[in-house]
Amino acid sequence: MTTDEHAERFTLLRPLLFTIVYEILGSVTESDDVLQDSFLRWADVDLATVRDTKSYLAQLVTRQALNALRASARRREDYIGSWLPEPLLLDANDASADVLLAESVSMAMLVLLETLTPDERAVFVLREVFGFDYRGIATAVGKSVETVRQVAHRAREHIQARRKRFEPVDAATTTRITEQFMTAAATGDLEGLLSLLAPDVTWTADSGGKATAARRPVVGAEKVAAVLMSMFRLERLGDLRTEMVNCNNTPALVLSGERLEGVFLIEIADGKITNFYAIRNPDKLLAVAVPRQIGR
Structure with a gap:
């Protein structure tokens, strides 16, 4: 077996492996580091001993991701302030055709996954998103099969109890509401903006104390509208420019001036905007320049 074959097998599965690690860590940059370290370990493996490359590599990257997650727990x-996952820049239609994959990388789901323990998070991702069997998951997390079944049940109940159940928003509705939002915000149309916001819409900002941002979530249509009007006022003055992209399979606004100022993800449900996720910590914006491939 050659090094080229190691690289070929790893590269073929890289979108899936990246997605597993990103959903466990919530960090694009840390996921890149985990995959790099995992490939070095993989390069030393005798391929003649590998029965199922997909399962073997999934277990390998999961173990490395769990190590990274536990190491970052204290940080x-x-x-300082709210902690949000790093935004994941995607090609326009990368996840949209796969409903389960699209939901699994959504900011709302990643925020929910943050409420699980590391083992629960890994087990939930491997089982519920990627459909790996319990025996393979047990090997990945270093637990017995019976324990993994219990962890999976506990994690599933935890997520289901906290996940809001809405019908999936079709692409046409998402585009329409996003365009209406951009027009209202850019022109200073407060009434038009308020008509698009859910009454309990929430603005959650992540700055890590390294940028100006509210340290606690802002809740309510009028309060969130005031935040948006202030932000877009700077754009109208020419100090900032905006661009719409796809992050985490949802519309996202990239705000930049002399440097990248933030990425703002929009969440839509029942025909209204329900959440804004504002990532302003410069450390979490490093990977936004390059679209990533995800897979299942």
């Missing part, structure tokens, strides 16, 4: 405990 997250000491984090």
